[in-house]
Amino acid sequence: MAIQVFKAKYEINECLNEIRECLEAGWTGLGFKTVQFEEAWKKYTGLQNTHFINSSTIGLYMAIAILKNEYNWKNQDEIITTPITFISTNHAILKSDLKPVFADIDDTMCLDPKSVKSRISERTKAVMYVGIGGNMGNYKEIVNICRENGLKLIIDAAHMSGTRLDGVIPGQEADVVVYSYQAVKNLPTADSGMICFKDSRLDEIVRKYSWLGINKDTYARSSNNGAYKWKYDVDYLGDKGHGNSVMAAIGLVQLKYLDRDNSYRRQLSKWYQKELDHLKDKIKFVRMEVGCESSCHLFQILVERRDELIQELNKNDIYPGVHYITNTDYKMYSYAKGSCTYADYVSAHVLSLPMHMYLTYEDVKKICNVISCFVES
Numbered sequence: 001m002a003i004q005v006f007k008a009k010y011e012i013n014e015c016l017n018e019i020r021e022c023l024e025a026g027w028t029g030l031g032f033k034t035v036q037f038e039e040a041w042k043k044y045t046g047l048q049n050t051h052f053i054n055s056s057t058i059g060l061y062m063a064i065a066i067l068k069n070e071y072n073w074k075n076q077d078e079i080i081t082t083p084i085t086f087i088s089t090n091h092a093i094l095k096s097d098l099k100p101v102f103a104d105i106d107d108t109m110c111l112d113p114k115s116v117k118s119r120i121s122e123r124t125k126a127v128m129y130v131g132i133g134g135n136m137g138n139y140k141e142i143v144n145i146c147r148e149n150g151l152k153l154i155i156d157a158a159h160m161s162g163t164r165l166d167g168v169i170p171g172q173e174a175d176v177v178v179y180s181y182q183a184v185k186n187l188p189t190a191d192s193g194m195i196c197f198k199d200s201r202l203d204e205i206v207r208k209y210s211w212l213g214i215n216k217d218t219y220a221r222s223s224n225n226g227a228y229k230w231k232y233d234v235d236y237l238g239d240k241g242h243g244n245s246v247m248a249a250i251g252l253v254q255l256k257y258l259d260r261d262n263s264y265r266r267q268l269s270k271w272y273q274k275e276l277d278h279l280k281d282k283i284k285f286v287r288m289e290v291g292c293e294s295s296c297h298l299f300q301i302l303v304e305r306r307d308e309l310i311q312e313l314n315k316n317d318i319y320p321g322v323h324y325i326t327n328t329d330y331k332m333y334s335y336a337k338g339s340c341t342y343a344d345y346v347s348a349h350v351l352s353l354p355m356h357m358y359l360t361y362e363d364v365k366k367i368c369n370v371i372s373c374f375v376e377s
């Protein structure tokens with residue numbers, strides 16, 4: 001059987017029961033399960049505000065659009081960001097007519113605080129931080145840099161569901177944290193996410209913004225007995241960003257198993273490290289700071305002749321991934337090409353080994369065996 005880089009595992013019967021409740025209630029839209037899931041995520045993370053959305057891509061976009069409007073950022077003001085990420089992260093900045101300024105990453109795959117500092121200018125308004133693979137990197141230093149320089153902190157937490165730092169879910173310090181529950185993430189639904197603003201006032205705004213700017217949600221209107229329950233006003237040029245009850249139903253079930261699943265991912269990660277330990281001179285692992293308990297969304301290595309190794313793995317019916325090609329290689333971001341040396345190195349050498357709940361120790365051994373033969377050949 002082919003070994004894919006990702007394969008989502010669902011608690012199928014529980015999910016179906018939860019979805020059935022939506023179908024029987026005749027309510028699959030905003031409200032009902034979305035409210036329950038927001039409450040459950042608030043409790044799980046300890047974050048102040050949680051708003052369920054239909055993807056993290058739209059969440060990142062709304063996060064920046066709302067901050068820009070709130071703090072009167074001007075077009076072409078700058079957000080310092082990473083080139084090693086999925087393009088949603090940086091598209092969100094461009095879409096608001098702001099400028100992504102790329103800083104380099106370090107051996108944690110996350111932004112290098114020194115490089116971030118060196119990119120700060122008069123026009124810098126915020127830092128966009130991505131916990132790559134669930135690793136928090138030097139997050140605490142980034143928090144300090146933002147404080148010292150009066151910068152907003154936005155976290156793309158797409159890989160971070162369940163990551164803990166010094167025993168707690170990180171993100172309380174950030175102005176906004178955006179999670180993804182896309183089909184291959186640690187808490188898979190199909191497509192959805194959560195946007196968590198620190199400021200409750202901005203949470204109120206995003207609730208309107210995510211439904212075209214309408215100032216009352218459907219559920220409140222339909223469950224309210226007032227004579228004018230059909231009435232609403234429109235406050236913002238919003239978007240269709242909110243999530244629905246079917247996705248929330250799946251999320252509610254999967255959340256119950258997130259910590260269990262992540263601990264198995266950490267086990268897989270330990271097995272990989274053990275099986276590849278003898279290649280330490282030839283394969284680099286991702287460094288993790290003390291106190292970081294990663295969600296292990298990814299297990300990444302850095303290796304010479306990466307593309308050949310991928311072909312070799314493919315021949316053995318193993319399909320790894322690459323997270324990510326440096327965004328400055330893409331046309332949209334080519335203005336920054338060559339500005340991040342280590343990111344360029346990572347882009348050419350990084351490999352994500354299969355990481356999901358269906359993998360066994362035997363699979364890990366098989367994968368590592370192919371890698372071992374290749375690297376030593």
Ligand SMILES: *Cc1c(COP(=O)(O)O)cnc(C)c1O
Nearest residue numbers: 055056057086088158180182193
């Ligand atoms: C998956 C991902 C996103 C986008 O998430 P969606 O929910 O699919 O929009 C954004 N950033 C990173 C780093 C991701 O991995």
